[in-house]
Amino acid sequence: MDSTSSSPPVDPADSRAFQRWLKKAALLTGLGATPEERQRNHEEQKRLACEKWKTELMNYSPSVVFMLKHLKLSGCPVPSSNIVCAPCDLTRSGGFHPAGAIVLCQGHFGDKKHMEDTLTHELIHMYDHCKFKVDWHNLRHHACSEIRANSLSGDCRYMRELGRGYVSFTKQHQACVRRRAILSVRANPKCPDEAAAERAVNEVWESCFNDTRPFDEIY
Ligand SMILES: [Zn+2]
Secondary structure (H helix, E strand, O other): OOOOOOOOOOOOOOHHHHHHHHHHHHHHHOOOOOHHHHHHHHHHHHHHHHHHHHHHHHHHOHHHHHHHHHHHHOOOOOOHHHEEEEOOOOOOOEEEEOOOEEEEEOOOOOOHHHHHHHHHHHHHHHHHHHHOOOOOOOHHHHHHHHHHHHHHOHHHOHHHHHHOOOOOOOHHHHHHHHHHHHHHHHOOOOOOOHHHHHHHHHHHHHHHHOOOOOHHHHO
């Protein structure tokens, strides 16, 4: 290896800058860095990409902007810093914490639309938590918010229908909402089994599926 022909364009006296440059170059090429350093750098790249999409969605996504507006009107404004990009296990794309924070699972989103659906979904949970007295340990409460979040976000392609100027409550849409709501309630630590999750979703289905707040005004 000829080290002179590939010298970096830095003042050799500034050895710290040189070291930083060397480190950066090593990380980008994957040479000379430890696996831990490469992994850390990889996660940081994913976090930055997630933050970029997050900022764009918070400013330009109709459904995200709409939910943020209604959360603010309801007395629960969501600052950008409460929506956190973080690494998660691969089974999930996002999460909501009743303390008022949303997690977006960095690296999980193949496209911005998927992140938009997930962020809208979590913001609907946040809206429910803000407006209604939701007890997340109560399976029926949880089921209700999951039905709404899955139906009103793009998870089951509801927003796309709205964009076309009509709302079609197809059987497929309902089946999708039901399936996803049952999965989420099943994951509640207070849920003993699949049957209990199904029961909770069925019991609140009518009233919660038809409760489209705050989207009512679109009609
Ligand atoms: Zn959910």
